[in-house]
Amino acid sequence: MTGSAVHSDAEGIHGVLSGLELPCHLVRNGGRLGMCHEPPPGAQVLATAGAMPPQALGDSGFLRRHDVRLPYMAGAMAGGIAGTRLVAALSRAGCLAVFGAAGLPERRIDAALGELARELGDGPYACNLIHSPMAPHLERTVVDLCLRHRVRCVEASAFVQVTPELVRYRLAGLRLDRTGGVCAGHRVIGKVSREETAEMFLRPAPEELVQLLRQQGLVTAEQAELARRVPLSDAVTVESDSGGHTDRRPLAVLLPTLARLRARVAREYGDGMPPVHLGAAGGIGSPHAVAAAFALGADYVVSGSVNQATVEADTSAAVKRLLAGAGIADCVMAPAADMFEQGIQVQVLGRGTMFAARAGLLLRLYHDYGGLDELPEAERRRLEDRVLRRSLERTWEETAAYLKEYHPDWLARAERDPKHKMAMVFRWYLGMTSRWAVSGDADRATDWQVWCGPAMGAFNAWTAGTALAAPGNRRAADVAGHLMRGAAYLTRTGHLRATGVRIPAACADYRLPPP
Structure with a gap:
């Protein structure tokens, strides 16, 4: 495509608009409207948008x-x-x-x-x-x-x-x-x-x-x-x-x-x-x-979220596949591991996992009871069978061993405060769920905690039917480059629209490479 070539067709106009490192002009040339990077001699320039490289x-x-x-x-x-x-x-x-x-x-x-x-x-x-x-x-x-x-x-x-x-x-x-x-x-x-x-x-x-x-x-x-x-x-x-x-x-x-x-x-x-x-x-x-x-x-x-689904992210391939199938409404709020007692929540992927519901059960039990010994038998069985999938005693043993090495003051408090002990046991589950997701532990797939916001769904919708739809093609640098070039393209077309230029519908969006 030569700089002075005037393009009136949708493909040609899109090509001119995509040349972000060069200015683009809407011209009238011999009675015909079109776009080019460099106006040919005698052409009437009707609108101009300067170079708009991503940087x-x-x-x-x-x-x-x-x-x-x-x-x-x-x-x-x-x-x-x-x-x-x-x-x-x-x-x-x-x-x-x-x-x-x-x-x-x-x-x-x-x-x-x-x-x-x-x-x-x-x-x-x-x-x-x-x-x-x-x-x-x-x-x-x-x-x-x-x-x-x-x-x-x-x-x-x-x-x-x-x-x-x-x-x-x-x-x-x-x-x-x-x-x-x-x-x-x-x-x-x-x-x-x-x-x-x-x-x-x-x-x-x-x-x-x-x-x-x-x-x-x-x-x-x-x-x-x-x-x-x-x-x-x-x-x-x-x-x-x-x-x-x-x-x-x-x-x-x-x-x-x-x-x-x-x-x-x-x-x-x-x-x-x-x-x-x-x-x-x-x-x-x-x-x-x-x-x-x-x-x-x-x-x-x-x-943030979009990077978790890239090739270079250090999480499991199974999680990346889940993320690649997420929509903008597939995120939910769930109790946070690090501030569980305060009721602070985190946004996680809701599709394909039961984590949010199970973490919500833990928060309810924490609010309703003063310690593990106060749990009714039915609640205890539900907790051990469906959430922890092990006895409370074994969970506490692992939790206590961890606290002894890393937080001995928390262990001392838990041994004298039943409510705090309950929180530490529940934190064991909340902490392990993100580890199971990262490692791709298939046996605990329904418990995976995957931090995710609606940006993931927006990215999936944008990349559908393109080379970036497949998780194996989502390299972090490519994702960054396309997001930034796409934004620069939209900024350029926005500038032209503000001067009254009508952008053809076929040229409205930045195009990703085909699959």
């Missing part, structure tokens, strides 16, 4: 700060589902991906971060740092490992308050550059769904925590001083209706609200404070969603 979406400052080619991030999936293969594949494709450290033992995190450091060097990647109010030593362990392996970025998730470990990581990377400015060697990306938690990431670290770390010798006097000149985070990801932990807030409401909050906080500090980028997460499963997020003002987008 032009979002904010170029995000690309520079994180050394990526695309304003695209793959969020962490706990339990190592977002493992080293996924992170490395996206890093090499110029995207920022987060290793899913939450729920993993220290030795696995240590090995994974060492592998990423060797394979990627200074390439872009991050590690998840999840807030652990009931076990703060877990935060300390992850921060220690990130510092040991020189991880330059963490995704801070589920934080409802600023903790010393989060501040320690941020401050340990601060230094003056040659111009007297502050260089933040350790980048923090906060993941939030509420204004109050967003604000703590938009402001500098709390002075009392900074001074505490200074007194403990964990940061230098210079770092403590520089902490006043930078926000706690470099970016804030606005999480709407996502898989796993979610407040299920609509992105179209939440993102503009937090954008206004960011602007207000920025005005307080003036031009001397580095800008905080704003990302959009939850529901990012189609080019339409990506384009909409950028139209709302996002500086970058964050995908």
Whole structure:
């Protein structure tokens, strides 16, 4: 296709629109309307849309700060589902991906971060740092490992308050550059769904925590001083209706609200404070969603559920097949393993598994009874036969052994508090269900806990009948590339429509490769 060729047919027009790296023009040439990249001599230009490569979406400052080619991030999936293969594949494709450290033992995190450091060097990647109010030593362990392996970025998730470990990581990377400015060697990306938690990431670290770390010798006097000149985070990801932990807030409401909050906080500090980028997460499963997020003002987008169904995700092939068959209404809410007692829920795949119903039974029993010994015989049999598939005594033995090694204080409490003991036993089931899914344990298939949001169904609908319909063809870098190119295509056609250009129906959407 030559640049000056004018195309009036649907295929030719689609080809011009798809050339995102070049401008496109609607022209009248010899009395005929058509589209081209370069108007031929004598043609009348009626409308123009500039080049729209995918990297032009979002904010170029995000690309520079994180050394990526695309304003695209793959969020962490706990339990190592977002493992080293996924992170490395996206890093090499110029995207920022987060290793899913939450729920993993220290030795696995240590090995994974060492592998990423060797394979990627200074390439872009991050590690998840999840807030652990009931076990703060877990935060300390992850921060220690990130510092040991020189991880330059963490995704801070589920934080409802600023903790010393989060501040320690941020401050340990601060230094003056040659111009007297502050260089933040350790980048923090906060993941939030509420204004109050967003604000703590938009402001500098709390002075009392900074001074505490200074007194403990964990940061230098210079770092403590520089902490006043930078926000706690470099970016804030606005999480709407996502898989796993979610407040299920609509992105179209939440993102503009937090954008206004960011602007207000920025005005307080003036031009001397580095800008905080704003990302959009939850529901990012189609080019339409990506384009909409950028139209709302996002500086970058964050995908989640769709990555769990990719070749590189560290979960079982059977789970990937389940995910590839999910629709947008196939997600349900179920009790969360890590905050079971508080009644916190996570969004999971409902199709093909009984996990949500069985986890709901556990929550009901926990609310209705004071301990395992209070359970009526019928409830006990139902619990042992249909959910645990083992005796309560055996389940407690395994649970106690785990607690003795990793949480001895929880074990001591469980031995004197029947209600807490019940919670620990029920947590055994909730924790194991995600492991059975990852390993593809066929004997426990009806118990699989698969974190998933409606973005998965949107992705499946978009890719139906194309090469990406089959799980074996869903490579993470290809998924990212097509989502971003599709969003750029829709943004370009949107610009043309805004000037009054009628786009033929056959050219309305970006096209995926055929099967």
